[in-house]
Amino acid sequence: MARGVGEKTVSRADLNLSYYFPYLINRVGVALVQRFAREGLRGTGLTIGTWRVLASTANHDGVRQVDLARLTSIEVSTISRLVTRLVRLGLVARSRSTRSNREVIVRLTPKGRALFARLVPIAVKLQETATRGVTKAEVAGAKRVLSRMHDNLRLA
Numbered sequence: 001m002a003r004g005v006g007e008k009t010v011s012r013a014d015l016n017l018s019y020y021f022p023y024l025i026n027r028v029g030v031a032l033v034q035r036f037a038r039e040g041l042r043g044t045g046l047t048i049g050t051w052r053v054l055a056s057t058a059n060h061d062g063v064r065q066v067d068l069a070r071l072t073s074i075e076v077s078t079i080s081r082l083v084t085r086l087v088r089l090g091l092v093a094r095s096r097s098t099r100s101n102r103e104v105i106v107r108l109t110p111k112g113r114a115l116f117a118r119l120v121p122i123a124v125k126l127q128e129t130a131t132r133g134v135t136k137a138e139v140a141g142a143k144r145v146l147s148r149m150h151d152n153l154r155l156a
Helices: 021-041 048-059 063-070 078-089 110-132 136-155
Strands: 092-096 104-108
Touching: 021 110, 021 136, 048 063, 048 078, 048 104, 048 110, 048 136, 063 136, 078 092, 104 110, 104 136
Parallel strands: none
Antiparallel strands: 092 104
């Protein structure tokens, strides 16, 4: 049996989704993705995956494709396809690294920077909507917990 703070006891034979953390995280994630796709990405040609690559590139301009995989938690082979799509949309440019011909560097184009700048307020507003009624300390704590959980699962 396992017990969380402020929760009923849940046994392996009695798994109630309303107390199951992976389900709760997924439910919030799905709702956020659906809302952002509808309110932000519609008409842009972007998917959630390409948005994550665009946002990571905006925050790490001149980033290697292999590092984008780590930053976005997307497989390297999928990153390559997503970057190709963003190149076709004119939002990023790819080039070979000056350090190694095997490394591919990704940078935002002016069009990519403009689209990112247009989408950021929508993403921020969505986060504000999702965290309404939650204190700044609780949000900061939730971010720390989720980051730790991700590290635990990634390192295991």
